[in-house]
């Protein structure tokens with residue numbers, strides 16, 4: 001995939017999908033910077049990654065502009081370059097529409113959507129300067145969700161944040177295309193991580209998930225990591241502005257909630 005020697009920032013890389021992406025990237029000999037608000041998780045993850053290749057952890061709350069600024073400075077100090085950004089950090093909040101509290105709405109939007117905007121803009125500014133100075137163009141991958149399309153009524157701010165993520169992906173793709181910088185998104189269905197467990201930790205919920213997934217199983221984090229590696233690589237050199245859904249057939253086959 002010609003990813004060897006590139007430098008990537010993966011936000012929310014301390015666990016779950018972000019960790020799987022970071023691990024896949026390190027195996028592809030990409031130098032990875034994990035940016036996560038979870039220091040204990042991040043440091044543990046980095047130990048694993050360092051056994052496989054080059055990786056560093058920078059404590060970052062993506063919803064805070066100053067943290068994002070410091071992340072960029074750290075990336076510059078560590079590797080002097082950024083070729084790839086994966087905007088993966090995210091949180092979910094389960095509540096029905098009538099019960100959603102303003103503070104929860106603000107928190108989810110600040111992390112999932114504003115965080116991707118702040119980090120995406122900061123990295124894009126770096127990438128544009130690099131192109132103007134004769135350097136190679138980079139690639140940005142945003143983590144969306146099938147919920148961007150479904151809009152689940154018990155995950156209100158989350159679904160809104162992911163709908164916004166698809167639009168953010170489009171406007172970034174159009175804005176950055178003249179520089180050759182590509183921006184795409186991944187829309188996972190139900191993937192086997194702590195986030196899934198926190199929302200659906202009972203057998204009935206699991207049955208519901210499987211009943212609306214034609215392939216009859218939840219996805220694995222490695223199955224999302226392989227899409228991120230493809231989108232970040234030159235193999236995807238003419239793809240920009242797209243959201244690729246990996247959901248076991250749920251969206252294309254239009255399965256309804258049982």
Ligand code: NAD
Nearest residue numbers: 012014015016017037038061062089090145190191193195
């Ligand atoms: P996860 O909870 O395992 O990982 C999320 C990571 O984000 C954690 O390491 C957490 O510490 C980090 N994070 C939270 N707030 C942060 C902040 N303010 N700044 C930086 N990092 C922060 O969840 P996951 O399932 O791996 O989810 C990763 C992404 O994939 C999310 O954007 C999520 O919405 C998306 N997604 C997950 C699923 C699924 O079924 N698991 C489905 C669709 C989309």
